[in-house]
Amino acid sequence: MKTRLLTSLAIVLTIALLFVLKVYVSSYFFDFFFAIISALSAYEFSKILSRAGLYNNVIISVTFPALILTANILGYYFTLGFEYIVLINVGLVLIGAIFAFVIDIFRKKAVNNEIKVREIKNTTNAKFVFKRSLHTMLALVYPTLLFMTMSLINHIDEINFGSISSFNSKLSMIALLFAFIIPMLTDSFAMLTGMLIGGKKLAPSISPKKTISGAVGGTLWCTLLSACIYLILGSIDYFASGINAIEIWKLLIIVFIGSIIAQAGDLFESFMKRKAGVKDSGKALPGHGGMLDRIDSYIFVSPYLLIALVILLI
Secondary structure (H helix, E strand, O other): OOOHHHHHHHHHHHHHHHHHHHHHHHOOHOOOOOOHHHHHHHHHEEEHHHHHHOOOOOOHHHHHHHHHHHHHHHHHHHHOOOOHHHHHHHHHHHHHHHHHHHHHHHOOHHHHHHHOOHHHHHHHHHHHHHHHHHHHHHHHHHHHHOOHHHHHHHHOOOEEEEOOOOOOHHHHHHHHHHHHHHHHHHHHHHHHOOOHOOOOEEOOOEEEEHHHHHHHHHHHHHHHHHHHHHHHOOOOOOHHHOOOOOOOHHHHHHHHHHHHHHHHHHHHHHHHHHHHHOOOOOOOEOOOOHHHHHHHHHHHHHHHHHHHHHHHHO
């Protein structure tokens, strides 16, 4: 428990430092942070897929976050429209999968040897290569493509939305803050509520410790405390103009749905670990397991929150 708490403190302090750097130096520190987290998570997920029999190209999976980061930074620099940045990101996923397919086509001997070593039955070289490229594409989407939407949230003020030149200069700061708050509060209070109340299991075959009471408690507490944070930010001059531009009822709806999505992300990763027969995705974070274990909720929340922001902007 002590190790877990120390790791949690280190994570919180790192995020706090990045917010300070965002305000006083540059937003790009967050982007590189997201890319590093994504690369570590991609490595873990690639291994999980392989353990589950979904073989993929780990090298492409791990290097892909750097490609997404570069494309996004160029998009911000040239003030591309939001839809173009998203299309480029999706296009890179397809290119990555095609690249994985082409590489394996020219590695026929190595692929045949892999099929033999892994003792894969009822397959051919072409079929294995095609499936491997599809599994690689899955590894590119989850976690990288989904999690790297945090970078888009980080630069939401700079992205060209066509007829709308600007919503508020503090929007990215507030949005990023809630992108971190929603999974944190949901996870913490789901655990506390579940421990105190207990009751029927939420999904015993996937995550035996999670309870329905914990899931409900996590969402309700997250929504209530987000309302308190909204009021606190509204009383601080730096945030006031930005937070007051969003009506509280809209924010609470976003938070409520986001909290549910955060728990869905947690369950999805638990499901994948069950299929792979592993307890943790890795050992990157002492007391927490792997990097993927820590960001599983964020992988689903960040694209949802980005969509919610775009709806607000439009």
